Amino acid sequence: MTRPRILCISFSDISSDSRVLRQLDVLQEMGDVTTLSYGPKPDGVEGHLQIPMDLPSLPQTPVGVMNLALRRFRAVEFQAPAVKAALDLVQGHSFDIVVANEARALPLAYRVEGAPRIWCDLHEWAPEERTHVLSWRLLVAPFMDWLCARYLPRADATTTVNTSIARMYEERYGIEPEIVRNARPFVAALxxxxxxxxxxxxxxxxxxxxxxxxxxxxxxxxxxxxxYTLDLFLIPSRQADAYWKQITARIANSPRTTLHDAVAPDDLPVALNPYDLGVYLLPPHTPNHRLMLPNKFFDFVQARLGFVFGPSTETDRLIIENGLGVVTAGYSATDLAEAIRALSREEIAGFKAATDAVAEEMSSDVDLEVERNILRRLQQPA
Incomplete structure (x- = not known):
């Protein structure tokens, strides 16, 4: 059988996007892959169409903002500077399968030549991704809802990160996404x-x-x-220079905190392994926060760390059921400090042993097979 030509669209820098990097491993196994994204060409792909890093993926121009405000969504679909550039880049290229990472990539996916089959990987609950930001809630959220309603029922395959979010897509848009967690490969050596x-x-x-x-x-x-000490491995945001300056100044004033350069996703388990407790304290500003099951959860599992997380439906269940750590009472610094201070060294060692016991079970083997089955189906005649 001829290997399919696959286009992978992601409005991210794939080199630091763990989920898309894992996806690419399967795509390259099953076909000849071209990526369309910010940042450099990922290892092993056949071709790469690079979007300039300074172009936003939402319509932030005056005309784009006006059209969002007036709910002229058909006019907005291709007004974002990055989407315009991506449409130009993909002209003249033909593909059999297009993987659209996140809902904002869907209009572009349906403009690709070759009548491709479409798989949309919905990393989160798209309609309320950043609704804690007023401008996003008022202008972008209705557009994202419109995109999902317009395009998701037409997709040949959809995936998302956990059952709670899949249920929300089913209830609002009548689709049944398959589950591909943010799990990473089993690291047997740790x-x-x-x-x-x-x-x-x-x-x-x-x-x-x-x-x-x-x-x-x-x-x-x-x-x-x-x-107690704290080590931070942080990736600066493309669009938050002021925040980066603020957070690095705060780190400099903390005698117990050390900032490290960002580590490539594949190298994270080894980099994190010397530590004891992986900490995460995300307030539930949006449904995605409340229902999160993030990359870092699985990074910490493979690194064999104990967990101290703020409350969240999906992570609470996994942490408590498997004895991986503790859930804080709330999201403040005091809540976190009290939860950690209450732990004995023996309890922390027990949490680390528990993550070791489930590391293989919580690896990406199941998720990769879901992706392989999707690609096998998409290669069959429609």
Whole structure:
């Protein structure tokens, strides 16, 4: 059988997008892949169409904002500078399958030549992705809802990160997404590291994005005092330079916090393995926050860390059922400090042992097979 020509669209820099990188492994296994994204060409793909990094993927021009405000959504579909550029880049290329990462990529997917089959990977609940931001809630959220209603029922396959969010897509748009978690491959070579005699070592990794509550994690380690350290592996946001300056200044003023350069997604488990507790404290500003099951959960599992997370439906269940750690009472620095201070060294060692016990079960093997089955179906005649 001839290998299908696959286009993978992502309005992200794929080199730092763990979910899309794992997706690419399966796409390359099953076909000849071209990527369309920000950032450099990912390893192993046949071709790459690069969107300039300075072009936003939402219609932020005056005309685009006006059309959003007036609900002229058909006019807005291709007004975002990055989408315009992507449409130009894809002209003259023909594909058999298009993978649209996130709802905002769907209009472009349906303009690709070759009458391709469409798989939309919905990383989150698209209609309320950033509704904690007033301008997004008023202008962009209705557009995202319109995109989902217009395009999702036409897609040949849809996936999302967990059953709670899949149920929301089914109830609103009448689709039944398959589940592809943010799990990563099993790292057999790692084991829990023993606790160091001097301090409990806390660690957090991820994007330095406003609203992620990194400030409270820094404040918590300072409240804890001697005997605790915090290491941060942060990725600066493309569009939040002011926040990056603010957060790095706060780190510089914390005697117990160390900032490290961002680590490539594949290298994260090894980089995190020397630590004891992975911490995450995301307030439920949106349904995606309330129902999160993020990359870092699975990063911490493969790194064999104990967990201290803020309350969230999906992560609460996994942490408690498997004895991986504790859930804080709330989302403040005080809540986090109190939860950590209450833990004995023996309990923390037990959490690390528990993550070791479930590391293979919580790896991406199941998720990758879901993706392979989707691609097998999409290669069959419609």
């Amino acid at each position: 084991a829990p590291t023993p606790l160091a005699p001097g301090a409990i070592r806390l660690v957090h990794s991820g994007g330095a994005v406003p609203g992620r509550n990194i400030e409270s994690i820094i404040d918590a380690v300072d409240l804890l005092g001697d005997g």
